Amino acid sequence: MNRRYLLFLLTVVAFSRHVYSVTVDGEVPSKRPNIILFVTDDQGWGDVSFNGNEVLHTPNIDAIAERGVSLERFYVNPVCSSTRAALLTGRYALRTGVFSVTRGGERMRESEVTLAEMLGAEGYRTGLFGKWHNGATYPHDPNGQGFDYYEGIVEGHQTLYFDPVLSVNGTPVQRHGYIADLTSDAAINFIESESDAPFFAFVPFNTPHGPFEVPDQYFDRFKASGLNDLDAAIYGMMANIDDNVGRILSAVNEQGKSNNTIVLFMSDNGPAFPSNNRRYNGGLKGAKGKVDEGGVRSPLFVHWPNHIEGGRVLTSVSQHIDIVPTLMSLINSEVLFENPIDGEDLSPLLLGVTTDDEWPDRYLFLNHFHNMKRGIDGAIRPYPGAVRSQQWLATFQHDQQWYLYDLENDMQQQNNIAKAHPEVLDVLQSAYFEFFNDITKIPVELLPIQIGHQQASTVTFAAHEALIEGEGIDYAYEWGWAHDWINLNSTMSKATMTWPVKSVVNDCFEVDVLFSNENDKAELNIDFEFLNISKGLVLRLDSFVPEINEGQRRFYTDETPESTWASQTVGRFFVREGQGELAVTINNLKTDGNGIAIKGIVIKRADTQCEG
Numbered sequence: 001m002n003r004r005y006l007l008f009l010l011t012v013v014a015f016s017r018h019v020y021s022v023t024v025d026g027e028v029p030s031k032r033p034n035i036i037l038f039v040t041d042d043q044g045w046g047d048v049s050f051n052g053n054e055v056l057h058t059p060n061i062d063a064i065a066e067r068g069v070s071l072e073r074f075y076v077n078p079v080c081s082s083t084r085a086a087l088l089t090g091r092y093a094l095r096t097g098v099f100s101v102t103r104g105g106e107r108m109r110e111s112e113v114t115l116a117e118m119l120g121a122e123g124y125r126t127g128l129f130g131k132w133h134n135g136a137t138y139p140h141d142p143n144g145q146g147f148d149y150y151e152g153i154v155e156g157h158q159t160l161y162f163d164p165v166l167s168v169n170g171t172p173v174q175r176h177g178y179i180a181d182l183t184s185d186a187a188i189n190f191i192e193s194e195s196d197a198p199f200f201a202f203v204p205f206n207t208p209h210g211p212f213e214v215p216d217q218y219f220d221r222f223k224a225s226g227l228n229d230l231d232a233a234i235y236g237m238m239a240n241i242d243d244n245v246g247r248i249l250s251a252v253n254e255q256g257k258s259n260n261t262i263v264l265f266m267s268d269n270g271p272a273f274p275s276n277n278r279r280y281n282g283g284l285k286g287a288k289g290k291v292d293e294g295g296v297r298s299p300l301f302v303h304w305p306n307h308i309e310g311g312r313v314l315t316s317v318s319q320h321i322d323i324v325p326t327l328m329s330l331i332n333s334e335v336l337f338e339n340p341i342d343g344e345d346l347s348p349l350l351l352g353v354t355t356d357d358e359w360p361d362r363y364l365f366l367n368h369f370h371n372m373k374r375g376i377d378g379a380i381r382p383y384p385g386a387v388r389s390q391q392w393l394a395t396f397q398h399d400q401q402w403y404l405y406d407l408e409n410d411m412q413q414q415n416n417i418a419k420a421h422p423e424v425l426d427v428l429q430s431a432y433f434e435f436f437n438d439i440t441k442i443p444v445e446l447l448p449i450q451i452g453h454q455q456a457s458t459v460t461f462a463a464h465e466a467l468i469e470g471e472g473i474d475y476a477y478e479w480g481w482a483h484d485w486i487n488l489n490s491t492m493s494k495a496t497m498t499w500p501v502k503s504v505v506n507d508c509f510e511v512d513v514l515f516s517n518e519n520d521k522a523e524l525n526i527d528f529e530f531l532n533i534s535k536g537l538v539l540r541l542d543s544f545v546p547e548i549n550e551g552q553r554r555f556y557t558d559e560t561p562e563s564t565w566a567s568q569t570v571g572r573f574f575v576r577e578g579q580g581e582l583a584v585t586i587n588n589l590k591t592d593g594n595g596i597a598i599k600g601i602v603i604k605r606a607d608t609q610c611e612g
Contacts, residue, residue, distance in 0.1 A: 044271030068303025090324030116146030470495030
């Protein structure tokens, strides 16, 4: 039995306890239901035909709502990593350690107990098929957080949607085909596995997030209707998602498991609008990255035959943190949570035991981090943030001003009524700051990348996760999103790349650098700090001109392309168990006049004698 789950069961005092158990139709089902949780990436509330989109037709997604329920006012975070952490733990993202989408701020604490761990302890097979984005390396990856099997991407996004290299339980594997089709294939294989155990299939598509690549048949369909390239690509990706949802649900039906499978569909944040493009989103204000309605309102459709059905539309406000307690209730689990849960059990609403009119009002809170290019100081501030109730929305924006809206009469947020209702705003502000002070009791920190685990003999310290200091050093594509690299200018004199690191063993490790070098020669004088190791080194890099692959983008955005990299050994070192930093300080760079690019540092257990 999972160690942390066992601790739940043994805990009787000292921790907050939540017990969820709902009996359906007076009986506890003899076999627990399967669960499929679909999550899309950057799909807005209006990006399904069920919510009024007249351009896009999504019959398979719509059918979940038409046969089950639609939670019309369901909210998530403004960006993906924080939504995923909250969704999988039932806790506000900052409590889980997630405070950014890059630079290591997307890593979730290993002490967090995920839905996969909870269900695994209840006898479920657990699989993830798609995008993770809560830690790229063990024990922060899906295997370390409760998934028996995963296939997809662990970073924030993928740069090649055709013939991608996917991570399969931590091992890179070359696949052939379109990425959403491939991860759906893996989900179908998982569902069709011969097993008497119930399954939890988490299917977080990495589309319609950019770069905007989609098979011809989908793109051509929407171009023929007169859309521009960007909209045709995005709607094409969503039509592809709908087809894959249909394929997966057909596989469940063919296995005779439909009647005992709970199906949920949602998105991770509002729609992205590159180049200020706009498309239908129900007239909601804001987009991805904003705390207004358009940035955080997501569709949530739920169906479970003979239990959750009727084509009902529920209007009570709800949030991503509600998914964990709701599902644990629906499977009749009695769990004592070591980590207090922030969400509410929605099962009475879903099952029709309680109506919207009878459901108590509540406050929903959001806080959004600030993207920091160097360091993490200032990443978490009270603004931007928001607090919602059934009627009111108060937003605390980047200008440090509060805005108030009556959502019952002004869902599009056209009228700021803060001055007209100061007494309402005062109550909401007080509630928000109580929430903010609570979730920031533990300051944010960069969780260390761990080495030495048997489950991961090789660990990559990615360039985009490094903190950088100095002149002449920068992320190639400015902000250091996933798959970016670091450029060292030929005129730089001193610069540092730093990653937090933890070794769980005393052992020998080989250290390699991934790089490109368009000079005939390049020589780096570096100070190398690695836990107990401190050395001055001269690193001579071979010439290597990379191959750049922009993919098959239908609309160009300034995102990192795919590139090839050379590898060169820095040294082999005996590293002692402990926690600290991996720091590479370049004191001098000698080249023929061109800079060099660093993709990352690879640490792997060595089978030869070590220094140090």
